[in-house]
Amino acid sequence: MEISKGVEMLQLDFHGNVIHPILLRDQEMTVLIDTGFPGQIEELCAAMAQVGVSFDELKVIILTHQDIDHIGNLPELLQAGGSNIKVYAHDLDKPYIQGDLSLLKDGHIENPPKGTVDASLEDGQELPYCGGIRIIHTPGHTPGHISLYLKQSKTLIAGDSMYSVDGIIAGIHVPTVLNINEAQLSLKKYLELDIESVVCYHGGLTKGNIKEQIQIVIS
Numbered sequence: 587m588e589i590s591k592g593v594e595m596l597q598l599d600f601h602g603n604v605i606h607p608i609l610l611r612d613q614e615m616t617v618l619i620d621t622g623f624p625g626q627i628e629e630l631c632a633a634m635a636q637v638g639v640s641f642d643e644l645k646v647i648i649l650t651h652q653d654i655d656h657i658g659n660l661p662e663l664l665q666a667g668g669s670n671i672k673v674y675a676h677d678l679d680k681p682y683i684q685g686d687l688s689l690l691k692d693g694h695i696e697n698p699p700k701g702t703v704d705a706s707l708e709d710g711q712e713l714p715y716c717g718g719i720r721i722i723h724t725p726g727h728t729p730g731h732i733s734l735y736l737k738q739s740k741t742l743i744a745g746d747s748m749y750s751v752d753g754i755i756a757g758i759h760v761p762t763v764l765n766i767n768e769a770q771l772s773l774k775k776y777l778e779l780d781i782e783s784v785v786c787y788h789g790g791l792t793k794g795n796i797k798e799q800i801q802i803v804i805s
Contacts, residue, residue, distance in 0.1 A: 587791070588637075590739035592716055595785055596633040598622045605655055606790050608743055609639060610716040610736070617646040617715050619734060619743055620787060624658035624699050641666045646715060649675040649703075650745030650787070651731040652682040653762075654692045660701040674713070676723060677706035679730030690728060690764065707732055722776075726769025727762065733776075740782040742796070747772055748803065750789030755799040759788070776800050 587595045594609040600623040607630070608619040616639055622630050631641060644667055649656055652675075660683070664671055681687045685700030692698060709723035717738030724733045724747045734743040747769065749759045763769045781796040792799065 589741055589783055589785065589791060593736060593739050593741055594637045594639075595791060596630070596637075597790070598626050598629050598633060600626060600655070603655075604788075604790075606785055606787055607633075608785060609634060609637060610719075611639060611643075612716050615645050615715045616643045617648060617719075618644055618663070619648045620650055620656040620745070621647065621659040621663060623655045627659045627662040630659055642670075644671055647671055647673045648707075648713075648719075648734065649673065649679070649683060650733065650743070651676070651728040652679040652689055653728065653746065654689060654695065654698065656745075656787070657683055657699050657701070659699070661699050664701045672704045673701060674705050674707050675703045676721075676730030676732050677708070678725070679728055680706055691762070712737075724769075724772035724775060726758070726765050726767075726772050728764060731772075733772075735779055735781075740780055742776060742779065742781045742784045744776075744784055744786045746787050748786055748800075750784070750786045750792045753790075753792055755784065755786070755792050755796075755803055756789065757803045770804065773800055773804050 596607045598605050610617040680703045707721045711721040713719040720735040722733040727746045758769050784792045
């Protein structure tokens with residue numbers, strides 16, 4: 587689903603659990619934000635192909651955080667793309683993504699997916715890709731959770747900082763949050779942004795009255 591020019595919201599179904607990786611592209615660059623559950627590589631490939639993008643065009647992967655439904659296909663993507671793909675994540679989640687530490691929520695899983703993070707991200711950093719991507723450190727769900735603000739389209743990629751239901755922001759998914767106080771403080775950062783649309787990894791696209799909806803969640 588095209589949210590705006592060069593911003594595609596993908597949809598992958600894992601046993602009824604629908605998730606939404608994001609694909610960004612322009613004439614110079616193709617960026618994937620989050621990679622899906624382990625074992626979804628063929629489905630991810632098909633979803634990318636449906637919008638006219640192949641794996642060999644992928645240059646950058648940005649991981650919002652360490653959870654397994656976000657890093658699940660990282661090894662296969664890196665195997666397919668080799669050194670052509672640069673991986674970004676926040677420094678606080680980097681050792682978990684790389685397998686140096688056990689995943690905070692999925693540490694029981696044998697041989698969890700892992701891959702090298704080439705560059706660490708920090709709050710306020712801006713990446714020059716696809717019209718400009720601002721990094722917002724939004725801890726709570728995990729220590730190194732990040733959200734992404736796409737400057738050109740005024741789109742917020744919220745990751746798992748909140749979720750939506752039927753196009754409405756429903757709030758913080760408390761059962762999967764590691765620090766609820768941090769999670770609530772993180773949402774306040776969004777109020778400083780000019781947001782026209784939000785994509786939650788769980789729930790998909792929300793448009794219209796974004797600040798009002800976030801304010802309701804915070805209060």
